[in-house]
Amino acid sequence: MILDKNDEDGILRIAVLASGRGSNFEALCSGDTGNGRISLLITDNENADVLRRASESGVEARYISPGRYRTKFGEAEEAEWTRLMMDRGIELICLAGLMRIIKGSMLEEFQGRIINIHPSLLPSFPGLHAQKSALDYGVRITGCTVHYVDAGVDTGPIILQKVVHVNDDDTVEMLSGRILRQEHIAYSEAVRLICSGVRPIQDDV
Numbered sequence: 001m002i003l004d005k006n007d008e009d010g011i012l013r014i015a016v017l018a019s020g021r022g023s024n025f026e027a028l029c030s031g032d033t034g035n036g037r038i039s040l041l042i043t044d045n046e047n048a049d050v051l052r053r054a055s056e057s058g059v060e061a062r063y064i065s066p067g068r069y070r071t072k073f074g075e076a077e078e079a080e081w082t083r084l085m086m087d088r089g090i091e092l093i094c095l096a097g098l099m100r101i102i103k104g105s106m107l108e109e110f111q112g113r114i115i116n117i118h119p120s121l122l123p124s125f126p127g128l129h130a131q132k133s134a135l136d137y138g139v140r141i142t143g144c145t146v147h148y149v150d151a152g153v154d155t156g157p158i159i160l161q162k163v164v165h166v167n168d169d170d171t172v173e174m175l176s177g178r179i180l181r182q183e184h185i186a187y188s189e190a191v192r193l194i195c196s197g198v199r200p201i202q203d204d205v
C-alpha cells in the first residue's frame, strides 16, 4: 500500500521539480490527480517561469541552488532538496522539465517514488530534443511517456504512454505542441493511477 506516511488525511503529498516553463506543473495542479496533491515546487532556476505559475496556484515554491555542476546536483545541494521534501512529508516526486540527473541521496531516499514525463515513446528518443529526433528520423507516430526514474537517462519502467501521429507538414514546434497537450493529460492520469494503487510505487527501481 502506498499511503504509508500520510494516510491520516488520505492525501498523498507530491513535489514537482522543474527548471523552466512549467506547463506540466500547472497541468498537474489543475488536473485530476485523485488523492494526490501538488504541495511543493522546487526549482534550480531562479528565473524559471514555473515560479510565477506556482505563486498563481498557491503552491509552496522554493528555489534551491543545485550546486556548481551544469547537469547534476552537488552532493550537499541534493541533500538539501531531499531534506526539504522529507520535512514536507512528500511521498511522490514528479519531474517536469528538470534539466538535471538525479543520482545521489534523492534517488536513495525516494527510490521508486520519482516519476518523469518525456516527450517521446520511450525507449525511442531518450534525452534532449526528442521531438526533433523523432521528426528527423521520420517516424510516423511518436508521443509521450510517464515512467519511473532510475539511475539512467529516461530508462525506468513505463507507467503510461500517449500516442501522437506525425503529419507530413509538421515542424518541430507543431509536433511539440501536440505532444505537450498529451503530456498534460498523461501526467495527471499517471499520478491518479499511482495514488489509487493501480500502478504501485516501485520498490525495485
Ligand code: GRF
Binding pocket: 018, 020, 021, 022, 023, 024, 025, 096, 097, 098, 117, 118, 119, 180, 183
Ligand atoms: C516537457 O516537454 C517534458 O516532457 C520534458 O520537458 C518539458 C517540460 O515542459 N521533460 P514544461 O516546463 O512542463 O512546460
